[in-house]
Amino acid sequence: MRVIDPHMHLVSRTTDDYLALAYGGIHTVAEPAFWPGFDRASAASFHDYFHQLTVTEPARAARFKIRHYCWIGMNAKEAEHLELAREVIAMLPQYLDRPNALGIGEVGLNKNSRNEIAIFEEQVELAARRNELLLIHTPHLEDKLKGTRIIMDILKNEPRVTPERVLIDHAEEHTIGEIKDNGFWYGLTLYPDSKGSPARAIDAVEIFGPDRICINSSADWSVSDPIATLKCANEMRRRGHPEALAERVFFENPRDFLGQSPKFVLP
Amino acid sequence: MTGKSCSLTSQEILDTYFLENRARLLEIASFLDRLDRAADAGEVRGEYRRRAFEKALALLLEPGGERTKAIQLLFSDPSSEPIESALGLKATGAWGGENAGN
Numbered sequence: 240m241r242v243i244d245p246h247m248h249l250v251s252r253t254t255d256d257y258l259a260l261a262y263g264g265i266h267t268v269a270e271p272a273f274w275p276g277f278d279r280a281s282a283a284s285f286h287d288y289f290h291q292l293t294v295t296e297p298a299r300a301a302r303f304k305i306r307h308y309c310w311i312g313m314n315a316k317e318a319e320h321l322e323l324a325r326e327v328i329a330m331l332p333q334y335l336d337r338p339n340a341l342g343i344g345e346v347g348l349n350k351n352s353r354n355e356i357a358i359f360e361e362q363v364e365l366a367a368r369r370n371e372l373l374l375i376h377t378p379h380l381e382d383k384l385k386g387t388r389i390i391m392d393i394l395k396n397e398p399r400v401t402p403e404r405v406l407i408d409h410a411e412e413h414t415i416g417e418i419k420d421n422g423f424w425y426g427l428t429l430y431p432d433s434k435g436s437p438a439r440a441i442d443a444v445e446i447f448g449p450d451r452i453c454i455n456s457s458a459d460w461s462v463s464d465p466i467a468t469l470k471c472a473n474e475m476r477r478r479g480h481p482e483a484l485a486e487r488v489f490f491e492n493p494r495d496f497l498g499q500s501p502k503f504v505l506p
Numbered sequence: 507m508t509g510k511s512c513s514l515t516s517q518e519i520l521d522t523y524f525l526e527n528r529a530r531l532l533e534i535a536s537f538l539d540r541l542d543r544a545a546d547a548g549e550v551r552g553e554y555r556r557r558a559f560e561k562a563l564a565l566l567l568e569p570g571g572e573r574t575k576a577i578q579l580l581f582s583d584p585s586s587e588p589i590e591s592a593l594g595l596k597a598t599g600a601w602g603g604e605n606a607g608n
């Protein structure tokens with residue numbers, strides 16, 4: 240089976256994980272820029288990180304014939320450091336110009352604070368100006384519903400950003416309906432402790448249909464599973480769904496969303 | 507139930523998912539027992555996460571096929587105003603109310 244995992248943090252994974260992706264048929268991945276588990280001290284750290292996303296990881300992936308794309312952005316977790324965050328936003332265009340960078344992401348909100356909103360709005364403005372795709376991080380747990388609504392209000396206020404060029408990630412049962420009704424793509428994350436399970440993700444496909452849904456592992460430095468998409472596809476088979484539906488959700492949908500960037504090419 | 511039906515029959519769903527969910531139910535029961543066995547059990551009964559958890563358990567018995575969404579909403583911050591600063595705050599999984607600092 241062909242699988243695209245549209246959200247993985249491979250800088251945090253081992254080379255053995257790349258091997259597992261290749262064995263499992265996950266031949267294309269997209270890596271959003273995010274928070275490393277600690278707050279960075281200076282803009283130089285971000286330069287190094289964006290270099291890693293645009294040069295080092297694609298080369299590491301290529302060893303296993305995996306195509307590595309990325310998203311470049313200033314994450315919400317570090318937005319309280321306003322001065323540094325703005326310094327980082329100023330450096331984004333040079334990395335967005337790199338050949339594997341598909342758009343601005345993952346940007347959004349984490350605790351729904353005023354500074355997070357300011358930094359998000361500045362990046363929506365940058366996306367509008369450059370006509371970039373947007374990958375949105377929504378807050379975790381009890382903050383998700385409120386944050387998702389604030390994010391959608393900001394996006395709807397920017398007429399140059401069209402909903403079909405935005406994917407709102409880490410959606411769950413209480414946010415999917417509103418995201419879909421507003422015309423955005425949405426992502427479901429398979430994260431063992433705090434987000435969705437394969438069974439709940441396939442419930443969502445059954446309840447909301449296969450349109451505009453992308454399912455990802457978000458595999459990163461925390462408890463997570465780089466082959467979660469394969470396990471989720473298997474959950475679909477376990478329920479007797481046709482192979483064509485698995486192909487649609489795990490390959491065609493991410494291809495269609497990411498393919499809106501001319502840089503995204505499949506062989 | 508607002509959405510589409512599951513592809514499996516009730517019998518198939520029970521055959522496929524009963525055992526794993528029976529195990530989850532026992533995990534929840536033992537989690538609550540563990541709270542009761544804690545040395546300070548009497549003092550934490552009203553803690554906001556425990557209260558939310560107990561309300562969620564009641565929602566499990568509601569009919570209609572929208573339990574998951576109802577529990578998600580129960581745990582969610584219902585406000586719409588941004589907070590002043592996120593510094594030092596992290597998500598705990600349940601909304602603690604206006605004065606809970608999250």
Ligand SMILES: [Zn+2]
Pocket residue numbers: 246248271273345457
């Ligand atoms: Zn992520």
